[in-house]
Amino acid sequence: MSTQVPDQVEDESSAETVPAGKQKRDAKKRERAERVQEQREAEAAEKARAADDTYHLKVFRYDPEVPDKQEPRFDDFYVPYKQGMTILDALMWARDHYDSSLTFRHSCRQAICGSDALFVNGSQRLGCKTQLSDLSEPVRVEPLPHADVVKDLVVDMEHFYDQMEAVEPYFQTNSLPDGELEEQRQTRENREKVKMSTRCIWCSACMSSCNIAAGDNEYLGPAAINKAYRFAMDEREGEDMKQRRLEILEQEHGVWRCQTQFSCTEVCPKDIPLTEHIQELKREAIKNNLKFW
């Protein structure tokens, strides 16, 4: 893999073997491209100048491969404001009109894929769900804290995924009905009980906000514990499975690490009562011990 940025690349059309007609066409194409690009940049600058309202963003930049981005820094972008504009919209505008190398994850634009959790003005938020108008300027946009930065606003998610997978995050039941057309019944109340816990979009905002997780790399963390809650409280799984789940959660780096600081609950974009879920599991764990010791 090459890590070097080529200094100067010979333009193809200047090579000797290229026929004259093609050279001309290429030159024309290049001219047109330059014109279009210039026009575009001028338009962008003009739009920013002419807008009644521009937002000033200070965006974290870092790229291990590009010499002048190896030292982390903040770049300033002035983005013309449109009613309803979100952080994500502003980043996309900056990327498409100023600097195509500005890098961040995003996909759904509707708070369901979980890929654009960012650290905005000092707290964890989804870019697509955060209105610019709710923030004070300059808006500081940084990658999630307590995770390795891959580039610009992109962080390494491996650790988060590992923790999620450590709790056996899949349904396990012994009492499936015989018929393949027959569902397991579940009461409305029980569905209601697990409902909030099923809403997690794996954005990792909670993990990033948690002091305990920052200090203890093995702590399962709020999202994974919530995932375990989702199954432990589902009546369809049965008592023996719940027992097993509680054992996983009781281990050294499990629920007992939580110091009820509520930061996870505060940042969760899906309003999952994470701290409450963790507390409830602690209570279950105690009941469980009383029963079996």
Place this chain on the structure above:
Amino acid sequence: MYEHDVIVVGAGGAGLRAAIAAHEEGADVAIVSKLHPVRSHTGAAEGGINAALREGDSWEDHAYDTMKGSDYLADAPAAETLCKDSPKETIKLEHWGMAFSRDDDGRVSQRPFGGLSFPRTTYAGAETGHQLLHTMYEQLVKRGIKVYDEWHVTRLAVSDEENPEDRTCHGIVAYDVQTGTVEGFSARNGVILATGGLGQVYDHTTNAVANTGDGVAMAYRAGVPMEDMEFIQFHPTTLPSTGVLITEGVRGEGGILYNEDGERFMFEYGYANNLGELASRDVVARAELTEVNEGRGIEDEYVHLDMRHLGEERIIDRLENIIHLSEDFEGVNPVEAPMPVKPGQHYAMGGIETDENGETCITGLYAAGECACASVHGGNRLGGNALPELIVFGKRAGHHAAGKDMEEARITTGKVGDYETAEVESPVQLGEAGIGEDAVADGGAAADSGAAATGTDLVQQAVEDERETINHLLEKEDGIQHAEIRERVQQSMTQYVNVFREEEGLKQALRDIREARELYQDVFVGDKSRTFNTDLLQTLETRNILDIAEAITLGALARNEFRGAHWRKEYQERRDEEWLKHTLLSWNDGKPELWYKPVILEGESKTYEPKVRSY
């Protein structure tokens, strides 16, 4: 080079189901996906999954509704397969723990949806797709199936016989987003494309930014025809500012549409005198735009969707997510005020031509989910019919690729049997300005593989071609950026190839696309880094957008009738004598070639006779 029996490209509902199915059959299967599985767009689906689960309902009724909804352009063997397998597959999700909404007796809940003769849409609040995607991913983790996530697949490794029907797919080439490495993945048994939708061809869409039609375009360039691309579904209720979807469940539960004058226009102006708001999507989308065009829209742009009368309790119970979406993205609390809505691009009925087992005309190449066209939806998809498609056809493709004996397909693929060649009068030379002839080597049927003998050789050759392409894009110092090209195409498509289509507009769109193709030959990537280079990836995606925009527009220009979602100003009637046939577009030596094959209306025990479609 990585080697597996089956490689699944994409990890949305279709990809995950395909991988689990192949694993069930004992195959060594891996998923390669540009997004981590839980980030796939299936998570955004709201309304529900259609399945005939209850007394009083039957798969036959579901099939009838599906054929009617399709405006008789679906193939009966595919529609019947969907409706027969859906109940079993939906309950399987329940057995896997999916958190469906529940009735008082503890059974999964169902609700009415547009175009359905029975309330058979099974749902989990207004977040059915999220629950489905996560449940299925959990099953993947349980089975320990390998996922290469954040690997962007750029090309198929297909042998280069002259006729696509003689070609074989041996694997894929993918780009590791984190490190910038280009690698080959050889598939001993088969490759399944499950790359999802293509909404990014338009600028107002419910689709994710990742939905750029990669699978459809890659298969096309490898020799598989694109089928029925002109049929694009515009959803009637999207938020005007962002395109975020407000589920049909709102109308299913009793939500009402009003124009500026406060008239319930679906009835008032006779758009659908029986079903009103619950007529099928094409009908409602046209009604809304007609209101706007006739000056009865609000701010000349949208109409109102009101669900206040349902009461807060019912809204929270069944549509809670809608409150959040409307508040977060439009600043309107729908418990207190009506929501502004307008039509937006939502779904591609067409896609990679497959049969009902998910197989394409190229041996070892399969497709399932939104990128595929087994022809379940024909001219118009019924709401709630895409999620069952993912699980039903994902599973079948997975089984087939893993070597399970399948019943022989009734749908034919490729240029065999009955087909009709065609020409279309186009304002520009089609395909002549092939994408990036200079800038990017063609991604076609491993064009230069020459004497490549084995499958892995072929994959290796494709890898080398791709490395060259990518190096070139990264080394080029100036030119035009993809964002500019993409924006032009998106705007032209939204202006001219939308809900309402006119001959002149379609021709203008073709000219615009042609111009964009020419610009693309000079595309360059500003970001020179090998680490997480989204600039490069979007540049590659833009190329797919170009091919797909062209296919949609060409198909639309050629089809001079009005069917399903395809409305033509000059042709206000469905013309069954001439048009009960599928549009196919093949990539032939740098030129798109148009041809047709007949629709199959004969089902298992009856023939679906085309009737006037009224709601």
